[in-house]
Amino acid sequence: MENQRQPNPYRQIRSTRAYRRLMKAYYLMAKHPRWFGKKVAWITSGGPVEPLYAMGVLPFYPENYGAMCGAFRMSVSLCEAAEHRGYSRDLCSYALTDIGSSFTGKGPLGPLPKPDLLICSNNICGTVIKWYEIQARAFKAPLFFLDTPFIHGPIQEHTFRYVEKQMEAYVAFLERELGRPFPEKRFDRVCSRSFEAITLWKEILDLSRRRPAPFAAFDAFIHMAPIVTLRGTLWAARYYRRLKRELEDRVSHGMGAFDREKIRLIWDNIPIWYDIRNLSRMLSSRGAVLVADTYTSAWSLDRIESDQPLKALARAYATIHLNQGLEYKIRKMVNLIEEYAADGFIMHSNRSCKPYSLGQYDLRREVTRITGKPGLIIEADHTDSRSYAPAQVEKQIRTFLDIIEDKAQRNL
Amino acid sequence: MDHENDLAKIREEIEAVISSRSLPKERRAIGFFCPYVPEELLHAAGYLPFRLMGTPIEMSRVQAHLPSNCCHLVKSSLESLLRGELDSLEGVVFTHTCDSMQGLSDIWAHQGRLSIHFNLMIPSNLNSEHSRPYLKAEIKRFQNFLESRSGRITPESLKASIQLFNRIRERMRNLYTLRQKKDLQLPEGFFARLIRAGYLMDRSRYLDLLNQLLDGVTRRSERDENLIPVYLSGNMVHSDSYFSLIEEAGATVVRDDLCSGARTLRLMVPENPDPLEALTQRYFTSFFCPTKHTGHRAHIETLLEDVEQSGARGVIFLLYKYCEAHYFDYPDLKAALESKGIPTLLLDVEDPDHSLGQLKIRIQAFVEMLHPF
Ligand code: SF4
Ligand code: SF4
Numbered sequence: 001m002e003n004q005r006q007p008n009p010y011r012q013i014r015s016t017r018a019y020r021r022l023m024k025a026y027y028l029m030a031k032h033p034r035w036f037g038k039k040v041a042w043i044t045s046g047g048p049v050e051p052l053y054a055m056g057v058l059p060f061y062p063e064n065y066g067a068m069c070g071a072f073r074m075s076v077s078l079c080e081a082a083e084h085r086g087y088s089r090d091l092c093s094y095a096l097t098d099i100g101s102s103f104t105g106k107g108p109l110g111p112l113p114k115p116d117l118l119i120c121s122n123n124i125c126g127t128v129i130k131w132y133e134i135q136a137r138a139f140k141a142p143l144f145f146l147d148t149p150f151i152h153g154p155i156q157e158h159t160f161r162y163v164e165k166q167m168e169a170y171v172a173f174l175e176r177e178l179g180r181p182f183p184e185k186r187f188d189r190v191c192s193r194s195f196e197a198i199t200l201w202k203e204i205l206d207l208s209r210r211r212p213a214p215f216a217a218f219d220a221f222i223h224m225a226p227i228v229t230l231r232g233t234l235w236a237a238r239y240y241r242r243l244k245r246e247l248e249d250r251v252s253h254g255m256g257a258f259d260r261e262k263i264r265l266i267w268d269n270i271p272i273w274y275d276i277r278n279l280s281r282m283l284s285s286r287g288a289v290l291v292a293d294t295y296t297s298a299w300s301l302d303r304i305e306s307d308q309p310l311k312a313l314a315r316a317y318a319t320i321h322l323n324q325g326l327e328y329k330i331r332k333m334v335n336l337i338e339e340y341a342a343d344g345f346i347m348h349s350n351r352s353c354k355p356y357s358l359g360q361y362d363l364r365r366e367v368t369r370i371t372g373k374p375g376l377i378i379e380a381d382h383t384d385s386r387s388y389a390p391a392q393v394e395k396q397i398r399t400f401l402d403i404i405e406d407k408a409q410r411n412l
Numbered sequence: 413m414d415h416e417n418d419l420a421k422i423r424e425e426i427e428a429v430i431s432s433r434s435l436p437k438e439r440r441a442i443g444f445f446c447p448y449v450p451e452e453l454l455h456a457a458g459y460l461p462f463r464l465m466g467t468p469i470e471m472s473r474v475q476a477h478l479p480s481n482c483c484h485l486v487k488s489s490l491e492s493l494l495r496g497e498l499d500s501l502e503g504v505v506f507t508h509t510c511d512s513m514q515g516l517s518d519i520w521a522h523q524g525r526l527s528i529h530f531n532l533m534i535p536s537n538l539n540s541e542h543s544r545p546y547l548k549a550e551i552k553r554f555q556n557f558l559e560s561r562s563g564r565i566t567p568e569s570l571k572a573s574i575q576l577f578n579r580i581r582e583r584m585r586n587l588y589t590l591r592q593k594k595d596l597q598l599p600e601g602f603f604a605r606l607i608r609a610g611y612l613m614d615r616s617r618y619l620d621l622l623n624q625l626l627d628g629v630t631r632r633s634e635r636d637e638n639l640i641p642v643y644l645s646g647n648m649v650h651s652d653s654y655f656s657l658i659e660e661a662g663a664t665v666v667r668d669d670l671c672s673g674a675r676t677l678r679l680m681v682p683e684n685p686d687p688l689e690a691l692t693q694r695y696f697t698s699f700f701c702p703t704k705h706t707g708h709r710a711h712i713e714t715l716l717e718d719v720e721q722s723g724a725r726g727v728i729f730l731l732y733k734y735c736e737a738h739y740f741d742y743p744d745l746k747a748a749l750e751s752k753g754i755p756t757l758l759l760d761v762e763d764p765d766h767s768l769g770q771l772k773i774r775i776q777a778f779v780e781m782l783h784p785f
Contacts, residue, residue: 130740162542162546358511
């Protein structure tokens with residue numbers, strides 16, 4: 001066993017410095033929008049941001065902020081502030097963090113930028129509808145809701161029509177609230193940059209199909225921030241070009257994210273933000289690398305047509321990963337396992353996020369049945385560490401890795 | 413025949429419906445959860461719409477499929493399915509409401525136990541002009557689906573079903589009005605069971621019973637001015653135990669917005685020439701469900717107005733634990749009510765038949781507080 005505990009050095013990604021600069025600049029703007037003459041829209045992570053950038057509005061992502069609070073281990077006190085106001089502890093901790101932050105003005109950024117507009121799309125969950133209604137009341141800000149019916153089975157034409165119509169209504173809403181016409185040309189440019197960034201991001205994630213994987217899912221969790229917050233800007237595309245070059249360089253030198261890569265795993269669900277480092281270290285000490293995940297690839301929109309961008313956006317946003325049913329999720333996991341030649345998968349059953357977590361038990365059985373690869377379910381919450389038992393989780397992971405190693409031994 | 417006797421018979425029949433663990437044999441039954449499923453269409457297609465309302469049940473199989481933080485309705489329904497208790501249903505129709513139902517629908521379908529599984533995708537935004545044509549197209553798709561299983565639904569049969577369900581809602585509304593005036597002396601627990609039975613049994617027979625009941629009770633009524641009027645707000649928790657506890661504490665539920673109760677009275681369908689249009693429009697008039705977006709103040713306004721009209725002195729929130737739609741709205745609702753001088757009590761419900769002792773003390777204390785000094 002001892003040799004399995006060898007240190008397994010992590011290779012720093014050089015672009016991380018550029019990443020930090022980029023996110024610092026973004027958060028500086030988000031914190032002081034008036035300095036830059038910007039209006040601010042709060043928007044859900046799956047919401048169409050391109051029309052905002054086209055209109056020169058700065059998007060602020062409470063969910064990304066929630067992840068930041070989680071990583072800084074500041075969520076619990078913010079959740080508690082919300083609970084103190086009567087919000088149940090069982091609600092999504094991203095929402096509680098954001099609500100707690102807006103009540104208290106506390107958190108890693110200090111007081112949050114006040115929203116001039118609220119843009120909510122339920123293509124990720126129903127939670128955001130209620131959450132944004134609360135903020136619309138609290139901030140007396142106009143709310144636009146883009147409804148994207150969930151896709152259990154084949155997609156209906158009238159569903160697409162419905163989403164397209166609302167996209168048009170979204171544009172009309174922005175024109176009305178901001179008092180200026182929608183700049184079609186600029187919007188085209190924003191869309192092509194957005195598609196460029198998304199394509200680059202997809203290509204970056206694809207690089208980890210190589211063995212060893214140059215980019216671990218734990219890296220992707222960090223470096224996905226620009227694809228969420230800055231998609232549609234020149235900055236994002238430029239950054240991902242740079243990151244891609246660096247990772248291609250690793251591939252050409254046969255360098256992985258870690259020194260050793262013995263076991264390849266897929267991750268499902270949002271990361272456990274406050275324990276990411278510990279888990280990564282623990283896995284890598286056994287030579288296990290998370291080579292892909294279902295979360296960061298949620299932004300790799302599949303349809304890229306740019307002759308009618310509004311229509312293309314409507315279709316893309318209506319069909320993202322979280323808006324699709326169990327059978328789709330099973331296929332996706334099976335594909336990831338095959339494409340990335342994974343030895344198994346770890347699923348985070350996330351107390352906060354029902355759309356992600358309901359169905360995981362059936363998903364695990366089905367994926368194992370199809371691929372023969374074992375899956376592990378661990379229970380946690382993405383930002384609220386109160387319902388997390390790290391010792392137990394570590395033990396589960398150790399046992400799981402033993403099983404995979406045993407299996408590999410037997411197949412030798 | 414004396415009314416005492418009639419009443420006893422009606423009660424016997426209702427109790428039999430509630431206590432029977434097996435499904436009725438007369439018609440093929442299709443399960444559903446939510447008033448967003450137009451029962452009228454199921455009925456017109458020849459099915460018995462059978463509402464799954466969350467029964468007290470020991471959870472032994474569901475843990476292998478669902479995390480524990482799902483509401484009792486979701487967990488207990490899947491448990492019933494996994495135990496084979498629902499095998500005599502021909503199928504189930506899900507509607508899009510909350511994330512848990514959405515997840516449940518997929519898990520349910522994945523078990524492959526029932527032959528019919530339909531997802532009726534009600535829009536989540538009822539505050540947009542674009543939702544109406546979309547919803548109409550969905551209801552039409554539902555109709556086509558039913559027709560593919562059981563033959564054509566004629567406009568006449570659909571109209572007849574619409575009328576039947578409208579008449580039931582009218583009778584229910586009468587009952588509610590009588591209760592509000594405290595002219596109706598039906599035990600609270602029985603009232604809850606009466607409402608449940610209306611989702612399980614043959615609807616024509618149910619209408620007969622309601623008619624008889626209304627004939628019988630109004631004549632022998634007398635007011636009880638000592639009962640404290642309370643308003644019950646929350647999910648579909650027509651479990652008689654709460655109602656009995658409230659009664660024992662000396663209060664009466666004069667009105668509710670429960671999704672198996674008075675909320676559905678808002679679903680009257682205009683009996684006009686285009687039934688599909690009418691079935692669509694009704695969801696855009698006064699119906700309110702917190703899983704849908706109808707404007708960010710809609711819940712507060714609907715509740716305040718309803719509570720005011722009811723003459724209730726206090727509001728009891730009876731919420732299924734883990735229900736996001738309700739728990740997100742709760743703090744602002746509570747604040748809005750209390751700013752009008754209306755006290756509130758929150759009761760967290762897991763299995764409705766558990767922890768009643770605790771609840772009893774809290775309900776009693778609350779009702780005590782509502783007594784005029
Ligand atoms: S419920 Fe899930 S998808 Fe929705 S905001 Fe929370 S974490 Fe995100
Ligand atoms: S009670 Fe709440 S959580 Fe449960 S099914 Fe209904 S809306 Fe969903």
